[in-house]
Amino acid sequence: MRHMSKSSAASGDDARRPLRDAEQRARIEHIGTPSELYENPGNLFVASFIGSPEMNLIRGTCREWRVHRRTRPAPATAEGGRDRQGVVYGIHPQHIAVGGSHAKARVQVVEPTGEAQEITLTADGIDLMAEIREQPVFKPGQKVNLEIVVHKVHLFDARSGIRIN
Template sequence: YPHMSVADNMSFALRLAKVPREEIVSRVKAAAEILGLQDLLGRMPRQLSGGQRQRVAMGRAIVRAPSAFLFDEPLSNLDAKLRVKMRAEIKKLHQRLGRTSIYVTHDQTEAMTLADRIVVLNKGRIEQIGTPSELYERPANLFVAGFIGSPEMNLIEGRVDNGAFEAGSGLRLPLPKGLEFHGAQEVIYGIRPQHIVVGGDHARASVQVVEPTGEAQELTLRTSGVELVAEVRDQPPFKPDQEVGLEVMVSKVHLFDARSGMRINQDELVRG
């Protein structure tokens, strides 16, 4: 409330509930200490930064001692630097209070860094539930595969034939052991940019775009008419139009059924 101080904002719900004044003061003080707001209790909202306002909003919830917290896109209006800081604050708060927290976000980085378990929703439908590592390592379908991970997973249309993956352009890539089933099947071949090694011998490619990020280089590559993104570290700078070799980390390859979009697991394969 813009006309109330920080302390009054945090205590408002308790005053409406007729909580004794001494208990209100105690709860507000405890919440302020948790959130680092001790020196801001007398300020008005207009005197606060975006991050401080978010902490006050959390303080208003904390003083009520709820059994669960619901965070609905709490960082969407903050700048990038402040989002990182507040993300850490929320995680520390969760660890300190030990209360169930439901966090709604469209940002997969927030989901991956904050969650113990993630529920991926698509138009109201649950696509997958699991830990961050489970969703990253074994996405249940194409939607989850494309949502989790940055940069996004490379997804290539093609078929499995004679023990290898083949795109329509003629690109052939190896398959993990157990997925080399016989016969032909239309599939989507998934490989994350972090799992493409530049300098291998699975395919030849031309560098299209180089995007340095400081700690790595994100390369857009073209091979046999297919565009791929690779993230490389600890290598000299690449240049556009440079010819390079590619190798995929075969154990990190994902296969998805082209019609259903579902992940293909070894025990579900139909061998010809």
């Protein structure tokens, strides 16, 4: 096992231990392979630490198995999160698709990366990052519909940072 810096977090398959400096003392946050940390982050620190582009993190509340921010709900599977105040909704950019019915968005920035496009979008006043493959090139200002891969949503308690689904 090794300690890791953010730049080396997603490379290799051996076990990793993200560390956080808590009051001048390092603390292990989660132990696992890069794939395990990416797919099942145990808390907000790990979720924000691993993945490139970084996970989209949105604060809201959870009512009737849907996360709400302002008046618009976002789809989520929220076992343990029903009717909870103070949640953080996390979704990796790779799990947002263009062409669905979950949200309407406007393209702000397009960054071609070779095999994909990293797209910064604004949906209901929230900036999101999506990584889109095998689609036509998008243009700033373009309106698109978004689809969230619901079973890939992560919910965290906003106060403790612990994952709740």
